[in-house]
Amino acid sequence: MMSTTHALADSATMLRRNLRHARRYPAMTISVIFGPVLMLLLFFGVFGNTLGAGISAGTGFKGDYIDYLTPGIVLMAVTSGCMVVSVAVAVDMTEGVIARFRTMAVFRTAVLNGHVAGGVLQTAASTALVLAIAVALGFRSHDATLLDWLGAIGLLLFLIVALSWLACGLGLWSKGPESASNTPLIVQFLPFLGSAVVPPEQMPASIRWFAEYQPFTPIIETLRGLLLGTPVGNDAWTSLAWCAGLTALGYLWSRRLFARDPKHAS
Template identity: 45%
Template structure:
């Protein structure tokens, strides 16, 4: 058990070091969330809600969009590991094989929670005033971590089946697009009927509404349980598929 934890710790450190050395990763992980927040508040916010309330509405959606986009990004380093022969070198060492994936997942959680804190700090600086207390913030952090872990395992699956690093990167753009078809930026009921059904029933909407309710006090109702059910199932399925794909790829 101790050896497995040590192996995982080494791989977590490796993944974090790789992320810190990549300028594009730092720009996407740190600047993109802030730029998106400022774009929606100051460029679109005046047209959507001239009284300034749009900042309060949009922050949970921006948080989820950036966390999802960041989590999806680990498809690239996973694909890089699988296509450059690094995994073959790791197999020759006395380390736990799954430590490689655990390192990627753990680094994703740490990196994306850090970028979330940055987004929230900027939001506070420009006027965001949530009503959440310590309990609500703890629950929000828990469900956000569930979301990041679930999306990270899905990203691992894409990284394992990708034939190249370039093809693995396309998964990030899919995840970047999905929040626009949810309640992240506008209420679902304002959408055309053809989009409303999808937006109301896709998994991102209950997660966003849960975060919004916890942060600013809007009704959550059963949205939290729906969000947990969705992303708990996604996590389990993603983990199972990633485990089988990794075993198949490393058995060669």
């Protein structure tokens, strides 16, 4: 019981530390928000009429293109948050912060818990802001009930936790903040190789298979089903399985990397 209390207290302290850093140096958070907003304005404002007409003709989607696009852009906001955790962990590794914590009576993985919890809060806030901008541009969810919205929020939070732990592992694995900021780019742009912008069935055959079976397509389709009333099928269960698998992978990988080098133990 005492060890659990100690772990929670130390993790809360590390969370406060990371939130203070985010408040004092907001450039990273702002850059994470800027990318999804820019993509939203680009695809809706520049290509929206053409892409929307093609999707309506090819799939029978009845809503406006902003309605189809928003779940994919929201997911991009979630994936963009990976960079915050990855860079923050890499900075602590390279600047000797972990070594200083090692000399103190700090719970072993409290540093990682603090980074992940801080990343979850920052990413959730930035994702909500991107969604608010989409609403201002015309996104509407007329058929969604309160339970549908709660389901969508719960799925997004589950994914944020999963990707935050994965980003933590990427930060521990990277050689420095520069590589830690570049590695998550692969994850950030995966939604565009899914159904974020256009349906997979309208893609070239060489890309269609990957788009249909990569992890973010079922998550996007589940969000559309919850918020827009489109068919979900097995996508909801597939989404939960991907989130659970990514969470387990990120957590176990981070713990292993953190314990492997004595400099990372506290």
